[in-house]
Amino acid sequence: MKKGLTVLLVVGLLFTISLNIFAQDDIELTIAGGAVGEELQLTQKAAEIFEEKHPGVSVEVLSTPDLANDRLGLYLQFLEAESPNVDVYQVDVIWPGDLAQHFLDLYEYGAEEVADEHFQAIVENNTVDGKLVAMPWFTDAGLLYYRQDLLDKYDLELPETWEELERAAKTIQTGERAAGNQDFWGFVWQGNAYEGLTCDALEWIHSNGGGTIVNSDKEITIYNEKAVAAVEMAGNWVGHISPPGVTGMAEEDARKVWEAGNAAFMRNWPYAYSLGNQEGKVIAGKYDVAPLPAGDSGNGSATLGGWNLAASKYSDNPKWAAKLALFMAGEEVQKLRATEGSFNPTIKDLYEDEDVLKANPFFGKLYDVFTNAVARPSTQTAPQYNQTSELFFQAVHNVLTGEEDADSALAYLELDLQDLLDYPIAD
Amino acid sequence: MSRNNSSDLAKEEQRLAYKLLIPAFLILIIIAIYPLGQVFYSSFTDREFASSKETSFIGLQNYDKLLSLTIKKLPAEIDEETGQKIINPDTGKVEYENPIRVLPRKPYLYRPLQEFNLFGNRYVIGSADTDFIKSLYNTLVFTIVSVLLETILGLGIALVVNSEFKGRGMMRAVMLVPWAVITVVSARMWEWMFEPSRIGLFNMLFEKIGLTEGNTAFLSMSEYQLPSLIAVDVWKTTPFMALLILAGLQLIPNELYEAAEVDGANKVKQFFNITLPLLKPSLAVALIFRTLDALRVFDVFQVMLAQKRYSMASYNYFQLISGRNMGMASAIGVIIFILIFVFALLYIKVLGVETE
Structure with a gap:
């Protein structure tokens, strides 16, 4: 019995070695x-x-x-x-x-x-x-995709602030729906509970002067008026200028709606640019990209x-x-x-x-x-960035789906982050 | 002399039996007992997944964090000037303190799970890991509702395909199709049908018959999430249930029905007095199979809801992968193990399935 096992082992070993040689x-x-x-x-x-x-x-x-x-x-x-x-x-x-x-x-x-x-x-x-x-391969920053033809049709300017975007989106959406496209929405973005929402929400908050969740001095900054207002604003988009299903959308879902010609604006990464211009796509040649709108800080922000x-x-x-x-x-x-x-x-x-x-x-x-893209707080929070981001996007997602109001969601997020990271809360 | 010989032979045979058992036993140790022991062990540590960080023994802390619950009374908000309780002018109800100020923050942060009224006071249940407690709730609701529906529907289908009609063999084969589809594939399929725009089948149908506006986000709105998943599971696993019950039905001898017919028992009586009692053992086996399966549901939740809502198994996955908390994930695994064990024991006791 023992002998048999030895033979088996030797044969197996020889087999592996010969495989390696070949x-x-x-x-x-x-x-x-x-x-x-x-x-x-x-x-x-x-x-x-x-x-x-x-x-x-x-x-x-x-x-x-x-x-x-x-x-x-x-x-x-x-x-x-x-x-x-x-x-x-x-x-x-x-x-x-x-x-x-x-x-x-x-x-x-x-x-x-x-x-x-x-x-x-x-x-x-x-x-x-x-x-x-790691070698850098490609860089990305959030961009605003907009339909030039629709802006022209409704005689609108390219929106430079979130408020202008909301208004333009509403105007176009109302007009297009009245013209018969019942599935038309003003603005699509990434609202599923995943890393992409962290990127989108960071853009709203940072452009509104609400900081970057955790600042570079390792202080938790997320619970502030500007951040609450920014998240609240996005929460109001859902079902208003953005489809209720936006809370389940990732990059590719948003792109599908956009390429079907069913959205006036889209927040996405640069990769969607050449795809939409491919031959046969309904929106080919009808759109362009611009920096994302600004909030109270006066500047738009794009997540790196x-x-x-x-x-x-x-x-x-x-x-x-x-x-x-x-x-x-x-x-x-x-x-x-x-x-x-x-x-x-x-x-x-x-x-x-x-x-x-x-x-x-x-x-x-x-x-x-x-x-000038804004980095997510991955260095400040390493090696716990993933958990930080998860707490953040879950909190924002709860606001988007209406389960929590922005104020208490961010208040809890602050405590959660303190619990996780053991960093002080910024004044 | 002869007795001695036979006992020698018996001993020899016994030794041979042990020797022959060794390979099976070794395999069992390697593939079952060792990993299980490993999980039990790491559930008492703070081990990090795919990391060289030093692991330390932390006792029951993981379990403590997962299962800690507390109930606190919420004081009503008092107006500082009048000393009266503040009444919300919109709803006419008393405003209570935000639970954040009442729930303990040490040793863990407690988050509100549920608020309720009792004897005119308002209380809040806090939990140290609300996601886990919610995942426990999700899993239990999913299990109970889906298994119940599957049993009822499965029984109905089995009774139908057990009766004599043309094309019965064909029907029995076709019935199994949903069960043959890989869960991840069927989950994706249903995901398309649940699309939050009119691309999705359900939104299209509901809009056509005027129920909704065709924009219902089935998988994002919390009230529709569990019903949607239960629908997928019922569609997929009812055939399996029907198959097991059908096998049980075929074991019931026809003479019993003939005798009942002679005695004048109607069909309903026959069903409750003959079919159901004799079906009990196979029904019990089917129930055990399905319940234990449903308790560790992962794929449907993972594909359709990902991080929007967890089952215990998918929460386990996220603790391990996103959080890289191997210790915590192991503790969740152990809890699932114990829960399944309890359910199995319960079934065996209640349904009286003995190993005879």
Whole structure:
């Protein structure tokens, strides 16, 4: 019996070893990326270019869930198991602090030379204890999409404040419904209970002068009049200028309503720009983008988004994993993604590139929006950003669905955050 | 001499039996007992998921936080000038202090769960983890209502397909289709039907017959969330229930009905005096299966409601993934385990399913 077991073990071991030997000439890499809009196709395209350049290397693209929280869940399972199955991860701008221990220091793999070409703020965001744990891939900022044709039709100006937006949305909505489009709504955005709502709500609050939930001195600032007013304002949109279903909408849901021609305004990331202009879409050529409206602060605010590429420490081929991450974040691929998918490059020079500007005329015009975007409080609250954000979006979501009023929701949020983070409350 | 021999043989056989049991036992240890023990153990720690942070033993603190409840009396708001209770001019009711000022904040922050009136006083129930208590409530309501409906409908369907009619075999196969669809897929399908605009089937129908304006957000409004999920589950699992009950029905010998017929018992009497009592064992098995399944419901909640509303299992998932609180998540897992255990015992006692 014992002997049989030994034989079995030896055979099994030999089998595994021989498999490894045969696998050696072919390097297989896996990159885990998003599939929002055209993301997946573009990543596959870039992977093919990489395969052409390096014969004997094959790159597989693993498509991951659309919602950032779900994607994080998937990654954590790979990372907890120290799995070599994924070599390169596409990580949100809010994760590097939390996940740094699982990633390679890209400075050790030649990132030194290229890091300067990227936006400094993002490189800093991705640097943890002097290690560059992720390469900036594309940056994002919330934008206001508006239907130029409808503004003209109703003789309206592009709204610059939230109040103007509300009025314009109401006017267009009433008019379009009277004209027979019963499913028309004024303004669509991301109101589901998830990270996207944190981004949207931060924009309302920050533009209204209500701060950034937790300030950079690690004080909790969320419970203030301006913030309450901003959340209250959004709560009143639901069922008024925004569909009741907005409290279940993520980016792609909002885009669907928008591309069906059923919304006058949309808050979304830049990726929706080139998609709406594709041939055959009803809204092609009828819209443009602008900075988000301002509140009491006098300025509009856009939440900083964007994704980065990190090479896993548990990869079987760390050298190749880092190489793939650097290639994907390099100028060639970023340009491809900018021209074909309007993903904002993180390389400064590309904002002066003719082809990029031709495909995305708004890149030049909105350069300031991208460079001045408001970061979510992920550094101040690390490693508890996710819980902070969850408490925040749950509180806002309760207001949107009418379960709580804005004042008591934020009052509790303040106490909850104090309980979680142990930070003082700002005066 | 011979007796000695036989006992030797028996011992030898016994030893062989033990040896033969070893592989099965090993597998059981590896795949069941070890993980279970691990979960029990980590529920007493503050372990963080996918992190190298040092783990420390914190005893029952996770359970304490999850299950802590408190009841406090809410004082009425007093007008400082007159010393009278403030009456809300709109509703004509007494205004009470905001629970935030009454509920304790140490060692955990208590949030209001429910307010109620008793003997003219107003009280508030506070909980240290309202999400968990609510998820417990959601799961129980979901389980009780969906299993009840499934049993009734399943029984009806089983009785129908048990009777003689043309195309019965076909009917029995078709009946199983919803059950064969993967839950995540069917949840997505229903999600489309529940779309909050007229793209969705239900909104379109309700608008056509003039019930609503066609903009009902079934999955965002708290009053529609549980009914929607229960509808999905009933649609999906009734066939399974019907199948189990059908198997039970076929065990009942036809002679009994013939005898009852001769004795002059009508159909209703036959059902309550013959069918139901003889069906009890299979009904009990079906109920146990469904209840235990429903108690750990995850997929429907996760796909259709995500973080809007939790079941116990989906709250467990979010504690683990978003919160990365492995210790806390383990404690929730243990609570689900115990709850299911209690339900199983209860069923066995009440329905008298013995292992004979």
